[in-house]
Amino acid sequence: MLLFMQKVAIIIPCYNEAKRLNYNQIEQLLIKTASDIFFANDGSKDNTVEVIESIVKKHPERCFLIDFKENSGKANTIYKAINQINLEDKYDFIGYFDADFSTPASEIVRLINELSNQSCEFLFGSRILLLNSGIKRKYYRHIIGRIIITLINLKFKLGIYDTQCGAKLFSKTIIPKAFNKPFYTSWLFDVEIFIRLQKQNLLKQGIESPVFHWKDIEGSKLGWRTGFKILKEMYLLNKKY
Numbered sequence: 001m002l003l004f005m006q007k008v009a010i011i012i013p014c015y016n017e018a019k020r021l022n023y024n025q026i027e028q029l030l031i032k033t034a035s036d037i038f039f040a041n042d043g044s045k046d047n048t049v050e051v052i053e054s055i056v057k058k059h060p061e062r063c064f065l066i067d068f069k070e071n072s073g074k075a076n077t078i079y080k081a082i083n084q085i086n087l088e089d090k091y092d093f094i095g096y097f098d099a100d101f102s103t104p105a106s107e108i109v110r111l112i113n114e115l116s117n118q119s120c121e122f123l124f125g126s127r128i129l130l131l132n133s134g135i136k137r138k139y140y141r142h143i144i145g146r147i148i149i150t151l152i153n154l155k156f157k158l159g160i161y162d163t164q165c166g167a168k169l170f171s172k173t174i175i176p177k178a179f180n181k182p183f184y185t186s187w188l189f190d191v192e193i194f195i196r197l198q199k200q201n202l203l204k205q206g207i208e209s210p211v212f213h214w215k216d217i218e219g220s221k222l223g224w225r226t227g228f229k230i231l232k233e234m235y236l237l238n239k240k241y
Contacts, residue, residue: 006092008035008112008169009085013077015042017099018051026055028105030062033112036091037063040081043071075189079182086175095169103167107211111167114209121174121205122197125167126160128210136215148188148230155238156195160208163190167211177202184240185233187226195241 010029014021029035037059039052049067056063066081078096085094093115097108103125115123127135149163168190170178178196183189197203 006115007090008033008115009091009094010035010037010108011040011078011081011085011094011096012037012099013040013042013074013081013096014044014048014052014099015071015074015077016044016046016048018044018046018048020100021048021051021055022101023055025101025105026063029108030059032105032109035062035112038066038081038085039063040066040068040077042068042074042077045071073186075183075186078189079179082170082175082179086172086179089172091172093169093171094175096166098166102215103165103211104213104215107213108167111169111209111211114207115169118207120171120207121202122168122170122178123207123209124169125165125211125214126162126208127165127214128161133210133212135211135213141216144230148234151234152188152191152237155234156191156198156241158191158194158198158203160194162208163188163194165211165214168193174202174205184236187230188233188237191237192241195237199241 026037029037039055041049041052049065052065056065066084068077068080082094082096085091097103107125111123111125129135145162145164149161152158152163153160177200178193180196183192185192194203197206
């Protein structure tokens with residue numbers, strides 16, 4: 001059932017995702033929403049582009065490939081893609097979701113439909129462990145995440161439970177304010193978005209929406225070593241903001 005009437009674009013950043021792009025999940029999005037899907041290839045070394053092209057061929061009016069030839073990281077890929085799409089002035093909201101569908105299509109559909117019932121400029125998923133919620137997250141990743149957000153909130157007073165969930169939607173009017181320049185960090189660019197909005201007194205125009213289903217997918221790139229990289233990026237955020 002298509003509930004949300006405004007035009008929405010979904011960005012799926014892809015780097016070597018040929019084996020993890022789930023066509024069944026993509027098809028659910030196409031059936032249950034009126035959204036267009038943009039696959040933003042970040043210089044993949046495998047056959048990600050070929051997989052995306054096969055999807056685009058099946059749905060040429062709804063699915064599109066943005067092919068960045070050089071790998072620049074997820075943060076820069078989203079920055080470039082969201083601004084490129086917003087320049088077309090075709091969409092009321094543009095969002096991005098992880099290619100592994102750790103946030104499943106059913107949750108993405110719910111978040112998109114929630115926009116029709118809320119007055120907000122941006123909406124983002126949050127992996128809050130509620131009674132009977134289907135959040136399946138590796139324990140060490142949960143611990144790393146809680147340490148990071150606690151330190152971030154101590155410094156920047158964002159008041160956000162989960163900055164890192166890869167499920168976010170932004171209005172076309174707020175995108176130039178949140179994505180006005182490239183990000184300084186790779187792993188904490190979501191935090192940078194919130195800091196930028198906070199500094200413009202726009203943070204309260206967003207809604208943090210608990211997701212009911214989320215699952216760590218094999219092949220995800222976050223580990224203990226990444227945790228140390230994130231700590232370095234937190235130091236960089238402290239200097240830049």
